[in-house]
Amino acid sequence: MAAISLPPVPYDATALRPDWGELPAGLRAAVTARLGGPVAAARVATAGFTRGFAAVLETADGRRTFVKAASLAEQRHLVDWYAREAAVLDRLPAGLPVPRPRWTVAAAGWFALGLDAVDGRTPHLPWTPADLDATLTGYAEIAAALADPPPELVALGLPRLADLAREDILWWVEVAAGREPVPALPPGSRDRLPELVTLESRLPGYAERGGLAHGDLRLDNVLVDPTGRAWFCDWNWICRGPAWFDLVSLLITAHASGLDADALFAGHPATADAPPDALDVTLAALSGYLLTSAAAGPTSASPHIRTHQRWSGEQALSWLATRQGWETPQPGRLTTRQVGNRSAPRARE
Known part of the structure; x- marks a missing residue:
């Protein structure tokens, strides 16, 4: 087997996101209404590279929904991404292993998307x-x-x-x-x-x-x-x-x-x-x-x-x-300098 290289931070520990309680009260009220009951537990997603809210929200009766949310003023690009994702998921062919959208809501200057919650985990590295x-x-x-x-x-x-x-x-x-x-x-x-x-x-x-x-x-x-x-x-x-x-x-x-x-x-x-x-x-x-x-x-x-x-x-x-057939590079020692004249590339977070 060839040498194994692992990322500097595990993929399931890259996210920095707000907690449920940090969201505006008006948004939490609107999301709660869509959920059909108060949130009894919120498990924030630890994978990913955005600062948008993303968590599995569970009500007292055990119903679970995966919710993404972003500020219309400060995270407009995330709002656009979430809205597009909702439209795409709603139109993907039936039966595919993808979460399906349940609802969207805008309140308190935020946009939220509710999806089917997948009971799953990020794959392990090295891959099993x-x-x-x-x-x-x-x-x-x-x-x-x-x-x-x-x-x-x-x-x-x-x-x-x-x-x-x-x-x-x-x-x-x-x-x-x-x-x-x-x-x-x-x-x-x-x-x-x-x-x-x-x-x-x-x-x-x-x-x-x-x-x-x-x-x-x-x-x-x-x-x-x-x-x-x-x-x-x-x-x-x-x-x-x-x-x-x-x-x-x-x-x-x-x-x-x-x-x-x-x-x-x-x-x-x-x-x-x-x-x-x-x-x-x-x-x-x-x-x-x-x-x-x-x-x-x-x-x-x-x-x-x-x-x-x-x-x-x-x-x-x-x-x-x-x-x-080039001389084998040594991952982990590669460095880059600052980007110059061209505008920075879009970060797919």
Whole structure:
């Protein structure tokens, strides 16, 4: 087995969120009315990278609802994400392992979304065979259902991954053009900037194909329930593009777990129509995106987001370097300088 690398902070301990009692009284009253009874227990989510409220709320009679909430004035981007997620989840095909929306409410200058509560946990790192098998099996079901998405879902005007790639994911080309400082790359990758630019440049063309992709498939957006079934959360980044893109972002942590991520990618049904170099192309793009995001400076998100972006970028580059036959990078020693002229990339929290 290859060497194992773990993130600096566990994925189930990255969030910094308000407690139920810290929300405005008017919002708590409105949410309580939707719940149908007073909140007897509130279990705040510890995974994720936003500062939005997120918790399983339980009433005295045992009914449980997962509630997300954000301030309209101070967290407008989160409000927009939650509203889009509600619309997406309401239109996803029936039977998929995704939480379903129950209600939305606006009160006291806040917006709240109520979802079915999934009785689950974040997968363990390093990945266990059971958790990984459940996640890959569940995603195969989702990818098959979204290969030909329902018209009502497409009608939401979902973004195209090809456009997102051109606008916000391809960053090595900015480094090569001198519009971004060159990251302090490890041995074996320091002279590979031309190859990184060439590889990432193919992503927009490849991303023109496919049905729909989750767009932000990471370990912390997966929950494994007591029966061993994997559930997929946080659908605000769904986009039109190939499902194999999701697999690359998910399997970065499989590579970090010392597993044969190449074989896991190649053997998944979502990669059946992937171009031969789709994995390398996506790893190149994601490594640049994550490493430049990590150097973007202060953020209103979790204080752990920059270190996680850096770690994830290092793992993506390590995986790519191994595949390309470059000298093996040393994850954990990669550093980046401050972002320069181009505006900081969107942080997918």
